[in-house]
Amino acid sequence: MLRRILLSGSLVLLTALLWYLFIKSEDYLATLKVKATPGTINQTIKLWESTLENSDVIDQNKVDVFEHQITFSDSVYNYKWAIEKIDDSLSLVQVHIKDIDNSIKNRLFMPFSNTDFEKRSKETVFKFHKKLQEHLDNFKVTVMGIDSITDTFCAYIPIKSTQLEKASKMMQNYPILDGFVSNSRIQTNGQPFIEVIEWNREKDSITYNFCYPIKKIDSLPIHKTIRYKERKGGKAFKAIYNGNYITSDRAWYSLLNEAEKRNIKVTGKPVEIFFTNPNMGSNELEWIANIYMPLLN
Structure with a gap:
């Protein structure tokens, strides 16, 4: 009985590890709640992205999704912004971020240290969020x-x-x-x-x-x-x-x-x-x- 429990537990852990390393769509997920409509957020992301010299648009043909890649000196990060309406005045923004060339490496080290990838991802999302709040303050x-x-x-x-x-x-x-x-x-x-x-x-x-x-x-x-x-x-x-x-x-x-x-x-x-x-x-x-x-x- 104990052996069966240990085997089942090992299979669950192995499955979770394989999902985390090879199947999970992003290396890092950032979540924002914003008092704005999805359309306003979508257009603000596009306006902000257009000011970045090292960014290339991948997918912009949806109101609720915007995807682009930012090239840094040592890697390329993929950003997929998913926008969902919560109620009449609030929207949820999820930013799925993946390092194209170093994904597995980041997933191995992130649970144990604050990696450069994680720092850079947080900084980018923070900069956008700041720009978004400034924008929302500048119109009525x-x-x-x-x-x-x-x-x-x-x-x-x-x-x-x-x-x-x-x-x-x-x-x-x-x-x-x-x-x-x-x-x-x-x-x-x-x-x-x-x-x-x-x-x-x-x-x-x-x-x-x-x-x-x-x-x-x-x-x-x-x-x-x-x-x-x-x-x-x-x-x-x-x-x-x-x-x-x-x-x-x-x-x-x-x-x-x-x-x-x-x-x-x-x-x-x-x-x-x-x-x-x-x-x-x-x-x-x-x-x-x-x-x-x-x-x-």
Whole structure:
């Protein structure tokens, strides 16, 4: 009987050891709880990763997973970020980290010493967490409720980009649109805005129109890039965003999250109306944009 117990125990220990050394997907697991939506965290990871000189993206086509590799002087670490919504205001982030070339060595030594791999992994996750908290402190989203968007005639430029590129693409096209409207002596009729035509959250791509509201006249000048249209208004779920317009899409996720909570059916194609000129150099938390998520008919 004792021999059978010892044999069973040995098999369990051997199985656990084999799993730990050869099957376990990561060498180190870090866990964070963050007061933010998964979409906001996902976009912040991508923004942070883009600032790293020694990082290469492996997988970025999911809202709840982002994977990249960081090359250090002596090794390459694989980081897989898994994001899970806990409730309306809290998300769980698990960072699965693996040393590509020294995995077994790290697993053997980590239980008995604080290895360089473990120190470096903790430091990297800590740096990201600090950046994330700084980012969350630098914008504010206030969900207002159901409102209306008015019909608007506008001159616009169609653009396709990632969410991270949204603001930079707007800045590239702003001189074209603004100069054309000014030089053509077209009368403006409201604040600049964008309307999202397609938002693929899995592939992180958006197609949108960057629009200038104008007074409609019988004869409008022709331009090779700029087009004209009447944008129909209607009921929409509204939020007010304060912060840099680079990250105004954080309000999109807040509206989707709140709409789901309230069982409000929305299109998932937001409209952003901008009330602050970024060139004026004011405090970014004083920048204002109205963000609308149109309701499904």
